[in-house]
Amino acid sequence: MSDFKQRALDYHAFPTPGKIAIEITTEAETSEDLSLAYSPGVAEPCREIADNAENVYKYTGKGNTVAVISNGSAVLGLGNLGPMASKPVMEGKALLFKRFANIDSFDIEVTHETPEEFINTVASIADTFGGINLEDIKAPDCFIIEKALQERCNIPIFHDDQHGTAIVTAAAMLNALDIQDKDIAHVVIVCLGAGAAAIACMELLIQCGAKREKIYMLDTKGIVHSRRTDLNEYKTLFANNTDKRTLDDAIEEADVFVGVSGPNLLSTEQLVKMAERPIVFACSNPDPEIKPELAHSVRNDLIMATGRSDYPNQVNNVLCFPFIFRGALDVRAREINQEMKIAAVHAIRALAKEPVPESVLKASGESALTFSRDYIIPRPMDPRLCNKVAKAVAQAAVDSGVAILPMPDHYND
Ligand SMILES: NC(=O)C1=CN([C@@H]2O[C@H](COP(=O)(O)OP(=O)(O)OC[C@H]3O[C@@H](n4cnc5c(N)ncnc54)[C@H](OP(=O)(O)O)[C@@H]3O)[C@@H](O)[C@H]2O)C=CC1
Ligand SMILES: CC(=O)C(=O)O
Ligand SMILES: [Mg+2]
Structure with a gap:
């Protein structure tokens, strides 16, 4: 063992x-x-x-x-x-x-x-x-x-797995696109997986500006396209009118890969075919769609993220669910609505651009963390996440009329 x-x-x-x-x-x-x-x-x-x-x-x-x-x-x-x-x-x-x-x-x-x-x-x-x-x-x-x-x-x-994942993916993606100098409205996105996480991640990226027709979603049978007759109603929303059929077809010149499917499904041969300055979120747990060391061995211009705690850029719903519920419970929100989700995206995203406290560096075993290709999203143990994300979520609940209680005083400390 x-x-x-x-x-x-x-x-x-x-x-x-x-x-x-x-x-x-x-x-x-x-x-x-x-x-x-x-x-x-x-x-x-x-x-x-x-x-x-x-x-x-x-x-x-x-x-x-x-x-x-x-x-x-x-x-x-x-x-x-x-x-x-x-x-x-x-x-x-x-x-x-x-x-x-x-x-x-x-x-x-x-x-x-x-x-x-x-x-x-x-x-x-x-x-x-x-x-x-x-x-x-x-x-x-x-x-x-x-x-x-x-x-x-x-x-x-x-x-x-739908919304927590989507919120963190969107926060990290917006930051990664900034660093790679790419416009969300223009990027071609390949999403490997067409389940809970995939559908929600792609819907939220569209809300953030991505174009549905530039998304290629794949399930175990290949590309989700408009001539398939086996799609459920959720996959049908992503049925692309395309002649592409496989991951090999879709990955050619793609800007972004989001993996929410299973282990070791993206090869180095496929990664080299992506556009310049690609973004690869291989988010399957515990084993990503491609291992970071393998990805870095064939490209030095990529931003790489996984769902794991032992690599840089952990795109994992742990960055969201504790804090979105903290905010929702604090104002006794009746639901977690779209406004609250979008508020969480921007609060998580913004924190990655702030100087990182010593306690987080120590817990991460890092000497420095600054907004860059290897630090696109905060670390889960960042104590500022709770106040900043929960506060933004609670405020959005109050503003959108789903809160039963007013903003608690402690958010003003
Ligand atoms: N980092 C994070 O925060 C998170 C990561 N995840 C990861 O995402 C993955 C999916 O989770 P979830 O959406 O909840 O699960 P679901 O069961 O809802 O969806 C799984 C999807 O993956 C597809 N899939 C599986 N194997 C392959 C393959 N070989 N090629 C193409 N597509 C494949 C399935 O295809 P089909 O529809 O044909 O069955 C299905 O669409 C897991 O690995 C999970 O760990 C999930 C949530 C959070
Ligand atoms: C992180 C998580 O929720 C998952 O992989 O399912
Ligand atoms: Mg899960």
Whole structure:
């Protein structure tokens, strides 16, 4: 077994199995404490909530708790591993919520037969939480599930692999295009993958100025084009009227490659065929569409990003989901709308252009990080992300009329 594999397994096994636990936030030592925490004292907040449902935010943890819910049907790029094998990823998302945004989180893995069963299960428990982060649910089910839950629930429902990924991809892409001196309206984009992440990433890039007709999307059967008869309604939106059929055809002179598909699918031969100053986001986890060392061995004019923490330019939804929920929860937004997503794009993007604090350099093991080809997006452990991104998101929620609470004072500190 490799040393890294053993360390990863040990990290998850010790000191206790898993990565998160629940902690008590009140005194619970004496009979007096217990008489307040449990019987008879607990009856008082029960009565208050029964009288006025809003009091649940005052007397319970609902307002600062997000459920991370999966069925394990698209676990990272590992495929349909099922609910139990997805649990380490979902516990990982809970760890990131707590570590980066002080949001309490439960991971919930659902076994089900049909999307309707999943929807009913999640809708039945939604009121327990302040928000729901759907994770690693394959397309096209994820689109149906998210929409149905948004219609049925009164809290933000956010499919991270769609929107978290799209927000971070757009932020990093706008910065990369600036550095490569390319105009988003003119670039040819190849998107390998036509699932949850791909569809959302391309839709958001279009909102940011990319042209739909300049996007070539590919699935396991090749280019998504207008003469195909096997496309679902989501892929059909990207059906390009083209004679190109393969990745080899599409990659020729392309400016941008976004990989949200699987491991080792872009070859060096294909990379050399891209236009000058290309941008390659090989975002599949854990193994990217092309390894950075391989990409750099054939091109010295590219900007390269992956989804991983062990290379520069980590284009990963960890840069978004803790902070977009922090902002949404802080103003008790009813939903996470487009205005909030766009605000997150610009806040993440802007931070990459600011000087990097010493603590981030130390945690990254770097002596310097400045806005450049190898630093197009902030590092996840940058403590400024929480305040800046959450504040922009909360403000956008207030301005767009979906916030129940006003901007909290602490954002003005
Ligand atoms: N860095 C990040 O933040 C994130 C990265 N990702 C990564 O993106 C990938 C996809 O995730 P997600 O969208 O949630 O999964 P989905 O299951 O929804 O979509 C997977 C898509 O990839 C396509 N695909 C798979 N293998 C190939 C191949 N050999 N050639 C072309 N297309 C292929 C599938 O094609 P078909 O439709 O024909 O089945 C499908 O369209 C994963 O590797 C995941 O780790 C996802 C979210 C965030
Ligand atoms: C990062 C992530 O959410 C994924 O790869 O699925
Ligand atoms: Mg995911």
